[in-house]
Amino acid sequence: MERQLFYSLFRVSRISSILEQTQRSSQSLPPGASAVLAIAAHAYSGAAAPGKHCAVSDPGSCLTPLSDANQRCQVNQSKKQEDISIPTALSPRSFHHGGALCFSTGARPNHLENHKDFKLGESGRSSAETPSTSGRTSEGTERHQPQKASSPSGKSQSKSSIDAGEVAKFAAMADSWWDYHGDFAPLHKMNPVRCAFIRSALCHHFGRDARNPAPLQGLTILDVGCGGGLLCEPLARMGATVTGVDATAVNIEVAKLHAAKDPAIANTEYEATTAEALVAEGRQFDAVMALEVVEHVADPLGFCRSLGQLCRTAGGVFMSTINRTPRAYALAIGAAEYVLRWVPRGTHDWSRFVTPEELALALDRAGLEVEELAGMVCNPLTRSWSLAEDTGVNYILFAKKIH
Amino acid sequence: MTPLLSTPAAGRCLRTIGTLLHNQQSALMPQLWTASRALSTGTGQDQYDVVVVGGGMVGAALACALGSSPMTSALRVAVVDGQAIDPAAPLPDASEAPEIRVSAVTPSSVNLFRDVGAWSTVQSARNAPFDTMQVWDSAGQGFVRYSAHDVDASVLGHVVENRVLLAALHRRLSESENTHLVCPAKVDSITWPESEVSESDADVRRESNGQAEASGQGAGASVHLSTGKTLGARLVVGADGGRSRVRSLAGLRTVGWQYGQRGLVATVVTDREHSTAWQRFLPTGPLALLPMGGHYSNIVWSTTESHARALESMPHSDFAAAVNRALSEEHAPQPPSSVSSFLPALPFLGGSSAGGFQPPPRVVEAVGRRASFPLSLVHSGKYVQPRLALIGDAAHSVHPLAGQGVNLGFGDAQALAAVIAKGVSTGRDIGELGLLEEYEAERRAANLGMMAALDGLQRLFHAQSAPVALARNLGLDLVQWLTPVKKRIMSYAMGMEPVR
Numbered sequence: 001m002e003r004q005l006f007y008s009l010f011r012v013s014r015i016s017s018i019l020e021q022t023q024r025s026s027q028s029l030p031p032g033a034s035a036v037l038a039i040a041a042h043a044y045s046g047a048a049a050p051g052k053h054c055a056v057s058d059p060g061s062c063l064t065p066l067s068d069a070n071q072r073c074q075v076n077q078s079k080k081q082e083d084i085s086i087p088t089a090l091s092p093r094s095f096h097h098g099g100a101l102c103f104s105t106g107a108r109p110n111h112l113e114n115h116k117d118f119k120l121g122e123s124g125r126s127s128a129e130t131p132s133t134s135g136r137t138s139e140g141t142e143r144h145q146p147q148k149a150s151s152p153s154g155k156s157q158s159k160s161s162i163d164a165g166e167v168a169k170f171a172a173m174a175d176s177w178w179d180y181h182g183d184f185a186p187l188h189k190m191n192p193v194r195c196a197f198i199r200s201a202l203c204h205h206f207g208r209d210a211r212n213p214a215p216l217q218g219l220t221i222l223d224v225g226c227g228g229g230l231l232c233e234p235l236a237r238m239g240a241t242v243t244g245v246d247a248t249a250v251n252i253e254v255a256k257l258h259a260a261k262d263p264a265i266a267n268t269e270y271e272a273t274t275a276e277a278l279v280a281e282g283r284q285f286d287a288v289m290a291l292e293v294v295e296h297v298a299d300p301l302g303f304c305r306s307l308g309q310l311c312r313t314a315g316g317v318f319m320s321t322i323n324r325t326p327r328a329y330a331l332a333i334g335a336a337e338y339v340l341r342w343v344p345r346g347t348h349d350w351s352r353f354v355t356p357e358e359l360a361l362a363l364d365r366a367g368l369e370v371e372e373l374a375g376m377v378c379n380p381l382t383r384s385w386s387l388a389e390d391t392g393v394n395y396i397l398f399a400k401k402i403h
Numbered sequence: 404m405t406p407l408l409s410t411p412a413a414g415r416c417l418r419t420i421g422t423l424l425h426n427q428q429s430a431l432m433p434q435l436w437t438a439s440r441a442l443s444t445g446t447g448q449d450q451y452d453v454v455v456v457g458g459g460m461v462g463a464a465l466a467c468a469l470g471s472s473p474m475t476s477a478l479r480v481a482v483v484d485g486q487a488i489d490p491a492a493p494l495p496d497a498s499e500a501p502e503i504r505v506s507a508v509t510p511s512s513v514n515l516f517r518d519v520g521a522w523s524t525v526q527s528a529r530n531a532p533f534d535t536m537q538v539w540d541s542a543g544q545g546f547v548r549y550s551a552h553d554v555d556a557s558v559l560g561h562v563v564e565n566r567v568l569l570a571a572l573h574r575r576l577s578e579s580e581n582t583h584l585v586c587p588a589k590v591d592s593i594t595w596p597e598s599e600v601s602e603s604d605a606d607v608r609r610e611s612n613g614q615a616e617a618s619g620q621g622a623g624a625s626v627h628l629s630t631g632k633t634l635g636a637r638l639v640v641g642a643d644g645g646r647s648r649v650r651s652l653a654g655l656r657t658v659g660w661q662y663g664q665r666g667l668v669a670t671v672v673t674d675r676e677h678s679t680a681w682q683r684f685l686p687t688g689p690l691a692l693l694p695m696g697g698h699y700s701n702i703v704w705s706t707t708e709s710h711a712r713a714l715e716s717m718p719h720s721d722f723a724a725a726v727n728r729a730l731s732e733e734h735a736p737q738p739p740s741s742v743s744s745f746l747p748a749l750p751f752l753g754g755s756s757a758g759g760f761q762p763p764p765r766v767v768e769a770v771g772r773r774a775s776f777p778l779s780l781v782h783s784g785k786y787v788q789p790r791l792a793l794i795g796d797a798a799h800s801v802h803p804l805a806g807q808g809v810n811l812g813f814g815d816a817q818a819l820a821a822v823i824a825k826g827v828s829t830g831r832d833i834g835e836l837g838l839l840e841e842y843e844a845e846r847r848a849a850n851l852g853m854m855a856a857l858d859g860l861q862r863l864f865h866a867q868s869a870p871v872a873l874a875r876n877l878g879l880d881l882v883q884w885l886t887p888v889k890k891r892i893m894s895y896a897m898g899m900e901p902v903r
Contacts, residue, residue, distance in 0.1 A: 189837070192826075199828065211473045212473075213473075213477050214825045234829055237827075237832070261596075299802065
């Protein structure tokens with residue numbers, strides 16, 4: 001009840017008016033601004049300072065880019081004007097999560113960064129929606145390959161076309177992706193918490209028995225920006241029929257190679273493609289995952305719309321990202337990039353971080369209604385991750401498709 | 404893909420199907436799960452999720468725990484043991500003298516037995532609950548008496564024959580449909596997955612990578628048995644005791660030392676029934692007298708090698724006399740103690756409800772065989788590596804003081820089963836290192852704490868110099884009179900969270 005009231009409040013027309021305002025402001029940008037997209041690409045690697053770049057959608061499109069720093073300011077201003085009607089923050093909700101959801105994995109904070117690197121290509125394409133950007137995106141992606149793999153990312157489209165040397169190279173990379181103490185250790189530590197949230201939300205949404213070891217039998221799931229398959233494999237073990245896509249072909253080969261080792265998840269499908277390409281094909285899934293992706297997307301609204309289109313009517317979308325708060329800046333950028341140097345400097349651009357409110361707005365425009373929201377917090381002493389009410393830094397949400 | 408389903412009506416259909424599936428799932432799932440595994444084996448080996456090497460108390464407890472939790476009951480579990488396991492074996496007759504090998508199971512371990520449905524069997528056989536524990540020193544007047552009432556418990560633990568515990572667990576094993584007994588069979592060798600081995604094998608791995616893929620070798624380990632059978636496993640659990648074959652096959656190193664002592668076990672008859680665990684620290688080592696039900700008691704006597712050998716071979720009557728001497732003579736008169744004379748003046752410290760020193764019962768006769776075993780402390784440097792976890796004595800064997808060894812093992816089994824259940828619920832590969840390390844972190848802390856405490860006790864009480872003897876006497880007295888401290892010690896020994 002409370003939830004319905006909350007979200008019906010949330011969907012009132014005033015919200016739309018904010019979006020329209022934002023949209024107007026985007027249209028006021030100089031024509032031909034899409035050329036600036038090339039600059040935006042550098043933002044992925046953090047070379048550009050906030051505000052130096054702007055990402056613009058096709059002027060003809062009704063999509064409103066939210067990612068640009070200037071525009072984000074305008075959103076914030078709008079918020080100020082409208083703050084009577086807008087809840088100050090989405091409260092984390094865990095309606096059916098008992099204590100079962102909270103468990104620890106033992107990790108460092110700011111686990112995300114490495115993983116994001118591998119999603120840049122995906123994200124870039126997702127947002128660009130123009131063929132002209134794909135090549136550039138590949139470049140951007142390649143910079144972030146683990147061990148600086150030299151194979152061009154767009155090269156191999158099917159496993160059969162790869163020679164033995166390539167296989168060995170992928171195997172080495174697979175070791176890196178799947179090394180629990182390696183480059184992706186922070187992500188491995190955080191992953192179970194995301195999986196617990198997804199499991200719980202899907203069981204609730206689809207009326208499955210959460211005590212079942214594999215409750216997602218019969219559900220089709222798409223993981224956008226699947227990387228080495230770190231999320232796909234657990235979902236497949238929970239019984240789901242999983243399709244993982246990543247714009248980076250190397251990642252897809254790594255994921256295929258690793259999944260092939262385990263017969264229980266061998267039916268997982270991996271494809272080097274983009275969310276937009278799948279939309280064009282008319283593919284739809286019961287649930288669509290885009291974890292730690294949206295903060296690298298130039299056009300979150302367009303990205304959310306694509307996710308919504310990939311989702312069946314009764315389905316839903318999962319997204320996780322980093323909140324735009326001073327604390328997130330201190331932890332995700334200050335601590336992780338500068339003090340502890342867990343991730344390369346410039347991995348993140350604070351101005352691209354998205355607040356839960358903004359994400360809910362974007363999802364709302366894409367026909368998706370936020371059902372569940374939870375923070376993911378890392379205890380620095382025990383290095384363990386857990387789901388929590390605190391959405392101040394990392395958070396994950398589930399939005400169901402309403403139209 | 405299926406545009407039909409995108410209409411609202413079809414959506415409802417989908418939900419209905421989902422509900423149907425959901426209702427059938429509990430019945431369907433194990434088969435589906437099993438089917439997917441069965442399909443997975445192209446190489447002719449039996450494929451399991453967990454292969455537990457060692458069907459002793461700890462290994463069987465793990466298999467039972469996996470079989471009784473809804474999250475893990477669909478896992479295919481194999482229990483490999485060198486000896487035949489007969490789940491239908493009758494429980495020992497309570498009228499005959501008890502076996503010498505017994506365990507003092509803590510309330511925490513009892514909870515594990517209850518969870519897996521094995522406790523009722525134990526209760527139907529001979530078991531001796533004890534509600535009091537008295538520890539005293541031969542070199543002075545210090546003593547400490549623990550009572551279950553001090554921690555609001557009805558018992559401190561149960562003394563049960565190992566064969567009863569084992570039979571109770573084995574009965575449960577046979578009732579779990581996905582648990583398979585593979586015995587008698589010994590482990591010849593284990594093949595660990597290529598891509599998950601340590602850095603040093605990286606070169607080998609690179610060379611053989613293509614072949615491994617080509618031969619269809621999965622990510623699991625393969626356990627090769629002496630019977631010629633090969634078991635595929637996502638996770639191999641070494642529960643094969645202090646001289647673990649699995650541990651040495653995995654190349655895990657251990658640290659430890661011998662105490663230069665032997666532990667002697669025997670069954671005796673006392674002049675009266677009692678429900679106290681008695682433990683006296685003698686110059687040569689601790690002597691424990693545990694109630695076994697009726698007039699029977701169990702003796703665990705840690706002493707020098709030569710003394711142990713002598714005790715082992717002497718006639719029954721001489722042994723009974725030796726125990727009586729050791730328990731009640733050869734030392735200073737019994738308390739009242741020095742500290743107790745002034746401490747009661749401080750009421751905030753709290754008195755003990757266990758009361759003053761009680762003399763132990765007298766041993767009337769010794770019955771059955773006696774045996775002795777060397778005492779040592781062994782701790783494995785690591786409990787886990789990819790696709791491997793060690794539990795029980797395979798990971799750590801401790802001084803038998805306070806009978807904590809098997810309780811630590813049950814604690815391991817409980818923790819590993821919980822971690823596996825958590826792994827299944829989040830779709831993790833149950834053999835992956837990251838998951839197993841959670842088990843290791845949890846148990847290493849618990850085991851090291853107890854091992855250090857027991858080792859410290861052993862060393863403290865072994866020392867015979869006057870200052871040390873005086874200090875420990877005062878220490879025992881202080882513990883006796885400081886109720887909060889006592890409660891903490893008791894809770895710790897009972898495997899419970901500290902009581903506030």
